[in-house]
Amino acid sequence: MAFTKKPVTGMKDILPxxxxxxxxxxxxxxxxxxxxxxxxxxxxxxxxxxxxxSNQGGENEKLIFKVLKRGEKLKIAxxxxxxxxxxxxxxxxxTVPLSRYYSNHQAELSTPFxxxxxxxxxxxxxxxxxxxxxxxQCDIDILGDPTxxxxxxxxxxxxxxxxxxxxxxxxxxxxxxxMLKAMASYCGFAEKDFDQxxxxxxxxxxxxxxxxxxxxxxxxxxxxxxxxYLDLFVETExxxxxxxxxxxxxxxxxxxxxxxxxxxxxxxxRSSASVDFDLVFDPTLVRGMSYYTGSIFEIKMPxxxxxxxxxxxxxxxxxxxxxxxxxACGFSIGFERIITILAEQNFQVPGRAxxxxxxxxxGMSGEGLSRILDRARQERENGRQVFVAWMNKNKKxxxxxxxxxxxxxxxxxxxxxxxxxx
Amino acid sequence: MAFTKKPVTGMKDILPxxxxxxxxxxxxxxxxxxxxxxxxxxxxxxxxxxxxxSNQGGENEKLIFKVLKRGEKLKIAxxxxxxxxxxxxxxxxxTVPLSRYYSNHQAELSTPFxxxxxxxxxxxxxxxxxxxxxxxQCDIDILGDPTxxxxxxxxxxxxxxxxxxxxxxxxxxxxxxxMLKAMASYCGFAEKDFDQxxxxxxxxxxxxxxxxxxxxxxxxxxxxxxxxYLDLFVETExxxxxxxxxxxxxxxxxxxxxxxxxxxxxxxxRSSASVDFDLVFDPTLVRGMSYYTGSIFEIKMPxxxxxxxxxxxxxxxxxxxxxxxxxACGFSIGFERIITILAEQNFQVPGRAxxxxxxxxxGMSGEGLSRILDRARQERENGRQVFVAWMNKNKKxxxxxxxxxxxxxxxxxxxxxxxxxx
Numbered sequence: 001m002a003f004t005k006k007p008v009t010g011m012k013d014i015l016p017x018x019x020x021x022x023x024x025x026x027x028x029x030x031x032x033x034x035x036x037x038x039x040x041x042x043x044x045x046x047x048x049x050x051x052x053x054s055n056q057g058g059e060n061e062k063l064i065f066k067v068l069k070r071g072e073k074l075k076i077a078x079x080x081x082x083x084x085x086x087x088x089x090x091x092x093x094x095t096v097p098l099s100r101y102y103s104n105h106q107a108e109l110s111t112p113f114x115x116x117x118x119x120x121x122x123x124x125x126x127x128x129x130x131x132x133x134x135x136x137q138c139d140i141d142i143l144g145d146p147t148x149x150x151x152x153x154x155x156x157x158x159x160x161x162x163x164x165x166x167x168x169x170x171x172x173x174x175x176x177x178x179m180l181k182a183m184a185s186y187c188g189f190a191e192k193d194f195d196q197x198x199x200x201x202x203x204x205x206x207x208x209x210x211x212x213x214x215x216x217x218x219x220x221x222x223x224x225x226x227x228x229y230l231d232l233f234v235e236t237e238x239x240x241x242x243x244x245x246x247x248x249x250x251x252x253x254x255x256x257x258x259x260x261x262x263x264x265x266x267x268x269x270r271s272s273a274s275v276d277f278d279l280v281f282d283p284t285l286v287r288g289m290s291y292y293t294g295s296i297f298e299i300k301m302p303x304x305x306x307x308x309x310x311x312x313x314x315x316x317x318x319x320x321x322x323x324x325x326x327x328a329c330g331f332s333i334g335f336e337r338i339i340t341i342l343a344e345q346n347f348q349v350p351g352r353a354x355x356x357x358x359x360x361x362x363g364m365s366g367e368g369l370s371r372i373l374d375r376a377r378q379e380r381e382n383g384r385q386v387f388v389a390w391m392n393k394n395k396k397x398x399x400x401x402x403x404x405x406x407x408x409x410x411x412x413x414x415x416x417x418x419x420x421x422x
Numbered sequence: 423m424a425f426t427k428k429p430v431t432g433m434k435d436i437l438p439x440x441x442x443x444x445x446x447x448x449x450x451x452x453x454x455x456x457x458x459x460x461x462x463x464x465x466x467x468x469x470x471x472x473x474x475x476s477n478q479g480g481e482n483e484k485l486i487f488k489v490l491k492r493g494e495k496l497k498i499a500x501x502x503x504x505x506x507x508x509x510x511x512x513x514x515x516x517t518v519p520l521s522r523y524y525s526n527h528q529a530e531l532s533t534p535f536x537x538x539x540x541x542x543x544x545x546x547x548x549x550x551x552x553x554x555x556x557x558x559q560c561d562i563d564i565l566g567d568p569t570x571x572x573x574x575x576x577x578x579x580x581x582x583x584x585x586x587x588x589x590x591x592x593x594x595x596x597x598x599x600x601m602l603k604a605m606a607s608y609c610g611f612a613e614k615d616f617d618q619x620x621x622x623x624x625x626x627x628x629x630x631x632x633x634x635x636x637x638x639x640x641x642x643x644x645x646x647x648x649x650x651y652l653d654l655f656v657e658t659e660x661x662x663x664x665x666x667x668x669x670x671x672x673x674x675x676x677x678x679x680x681x682x683x684x685x686x687x688x689x690x691x692r693s694s695a696s697v698d699f700d701l702v703f704d705p706t707l708v709r710g711m712s713y714y715t716g717s718i719f720e721i722k723m724p725x726x727x728x729x730x731x732x733x734x735x736x737x738x739x740x741x742x743x744x745x746x747x748x749x750a751c752g753f754s755i756g757f758e759r760i761i762t763i764l765a766e767q768n769f770q771v772p773g774r775a776x777x778x779x780x781x782x783x784x785g786m787s788g789e790g791l792s793r794i795l796d797r798a799r800q801e802r803e804n805g806r807q808v809f810v811a812w813m814n815k816n817k818k819x820x821x822x823x824x825x826x827x828x829x830x831x832x833x834x835x836x837x838x839x840x841x842x843x844x
Contacts, residue, residue: 003472003473003476003522003525004470004472004522005525005526006526007469007526008466008468008469008470008510011468012466013464013465013523013526013527015527015530016461016462016463019461019462019464020462022464023452023462030445034807035775035802035807036802036807036810037777037779037808037809039438039441039827040438040442040445041435041436041437041438042441042444043429043435043436044429044430044433044434044435044556045467045556046430046433046487047429047430048426048430051425051426054425065468065489065490065510066489066490067487067488067489068487068489068507070487070488070546074504076503076504076506076507077503079498079499080498081498081499082490082498085490088430088487090489100425100426100427100429101435103427104427104428105435105437108437110820110823110824111814111820111823112811112812120467122468124492134466134467134468145811145812149782149810149811149812152795153795153810156795156799160799160802264788264791267788267789268788268792268795271792271795272792272796272798272799274799274803321425321427353456355459357459360571366685366686366689366690367689369571369574369690370689370690370693373574373690374693377582377694377696380457380458380582384457385456385457385458385459386458387458387459387536388458388459388571388575389534389567389571390567390571392533398532398533401532401533402532
């Protein structure tokens with residue numbers, strides 16, 4: 001078969017400069033979450049196909065790269081459907097694997113279990129600019145803690161991380177699925193319509209309140225109902241304390257304790273912040289995945305559209321693997337997005353070793369070379385990065401290339417001088 | 423479909439303690455090779471299936487996990503053969519991807535290019551103890567340097583790494599495919615038989631010289647020929663300087679400069695060593711892959727069977743992608759094997775942060791909790807790892823669990839005291 005130079009369509013090779021940045025960010029993530037007591041764990045990149053096609057993954061289940069059966073189990077000519085030839089699939093997120101991992105190892109893990117996962121996931125999306133079919137996800141989750149301490153620590157740790165990456169003035173938007181539902185219910189929407197109503201509400205920051213009103217009408221909801229709903233958002237926004245306002249207004253519809261729980265989260269995260277950011281209650285925040293059961297949150301940068309991190313509480317998912325409910329709350333950090341932002345800002349990785357290049361004239365004797373290498377060894381032991389290479393014919397170009405790669409100092413070794421001298 | 427708790431057969435979940443060790447070793451590898459001027463790079467885990475089935479991968483090509491086509495391109499019911507339904511495959515090594523990467527990006531990379539790759543590879547082996555179907559490979563390669571400087575630096579860097587991991591007294595075995603061929607040719611074996619002869623020779627350390635003689639006879643080679651061949655190994659071993667002995671003995675058969683090149687490598691690596699190890703010329707060293715064209719090497723630990731690293735020069739492989747020859751030499755480090763050895767030795771990761779756990783009585787007020795979290799923040803800023811959790815009913819068990827995870831200090835926060843005091 002023919003060789004192709006390009007990677008698989010929609011996937012990318014990573015060049016040295018980007019890799020250095022990625023390594024730095026991955027290490028900072030590990031260090032930061034470790035300081036909060038999170039344990040770094042890993043699962044295989046493949047899962048049994050049944051685990052991936054369980055309706056937990058929403059739309060992503062349509063984007064699975066599936067793995068062909070092998071050996072005697074594979075009967076291509078007789079096969080009629082995909083299921084006949086597939087046994088595994090590439091993971092499309094880290095949440096399904098975490099649920100499986102926890103149910104497999106619960107007895108060996110502490111309670112609560114604070115997990116950090118970083119690794120590639122695959123989605124067979126239509127290839128498009130800036131969106132890849134293999135990309136790194138970074139998830140942090142707290143399993144086994146039903147209280148708001150989980151939310152608080154996730155937000156505290158994640159805002160600390162963003163601060164250590166140099167980000168300031170970002171916005172953490174916070175809501176609760178139960179608040180969303182209570183607002184809709186209060187205004188007369190039926191539970192069966194919630195999903196559709198929330199999909200429309202989710203567009204608020206793009207199409208504005210009038211746009212939402214229009215779409216609700218188009219979807220067939222009564223004008224009176226929609227008006228009442230949207231007024232509630234306006235009143236909330238105008239209130240001194242929107243959360244307290246809604247807590248009172250929705251009493252009887254909103255489950256007891258939800259508003260108080262949210263208030264505790266807001267208060268604790270704000271008072272233990274290690275960096276400057278806004279934490280706001282945002283009643284229009286929806287988050288797409290159907291598995292969220294409580295808090296939901298998202299972090300946005302003022303200068304960018306979209307979010308750099310998001311997550312929420314999903315108390316019912318892990319129970320599907322373990323058989324008994326396990327409360328869970330997690331954040332997914334947009335690793336690739338952060339890398340893109342930092343690269344665009346021309347972020348300089350701090351604490352890099354001094355980079356020095358030795359250029360050696362061709363034909364240097366073995367003995368001369370040994371002495372050069374020994375000198376390089378000593379410099380490396382003193383913390384320098386030393387690149388040793390033969391002097392190319394076009395030495396000027398060679399030095400330019402190395403300068404471009406960050407080599408700031410050059411030492412040249414010529415046969416005659418080096419072999420006779422020193 | 424049903425959920426399964428276990429990972430895909432033959433693949434493994436990684437628990438926190440092992441992950442901490444893996445992170446440490448991966449970082450040490452990156453740091454060490456960076457100090458030698460190697461650039462860390464990455465390629466996607468999938469390759470176009472044509473690149474993987476190109477006879478470069480030897481037996482591994484039979485072990486590919488193949489990826490099903492998607493959407494309209496997939497016509498299961500009409501398909502007759504695997505090729506009809508497959509477009510990508512999981513990489514089984516890092517050498518084929520590196521060759522593709524280099525041919526794709528050569529213009530953006532310096533010459534010579536020193537690459538470090540670390541990442542998972544997949545082989546659909548029959549599952550067996552201690553052998554996994556997804557495992558991390560770690561490869562270092564120097565592309566574009568046809569001289570022995572590449573071999574010397576690879577050995578210098580890799581022995582430095584092993585030294586930094588605490589290994590001492592290991593053995594680096596070194597040979598050259600051209601030396602192997604010259605010895606066989608000198609003794610009258612035909613070139614077409616070399617592969618088979620070398621496969622038998624490769625068993626020397628398992629079955630001894632008599633075993634090799636027996637197998638050569640069974641394979642139909644003349645007694646005289648086999649005797650001459652094995653005598654040559656004995657004479658070499660008995661010589662003061664086996665390499666010099668062969669260099670002289672094989673003159674006319676061995677290409678010019680090979681023995682001298684080997685001698686330079688031995689001399690330079692020995693004289694620039696940063697740790698105690700043996701570097702030996704081993705004329706029985708074969709290395710399986712057919713793509714090697716010159717030097718071959720392998721690192722063994724006295725107390726273990728098998729090798730922890732191995733590699734060689736493969737000057738003709740990358741040219742198959744680029745269209746013009748690119749000299750190349752590389753080492754593959756047995757990452758998983760090193761992890762297993764260190765875990766068995768109960769290796770303690772150095773420089774770990776002090777680990778402290780805060781246990782908080784349930785029902786603590788929001789204000790009380792905020793003060794606890796703020797205290798944790800301060801301790802973390804001072805370099806400590808602080809785990810905050812609610813006090814479980816069985817506090818003794820909770821502490822035991824945390825102690826097992828390395829938490830050496832506990833602080834308990836009781837409502838009454840904490841909320842009134844301080």
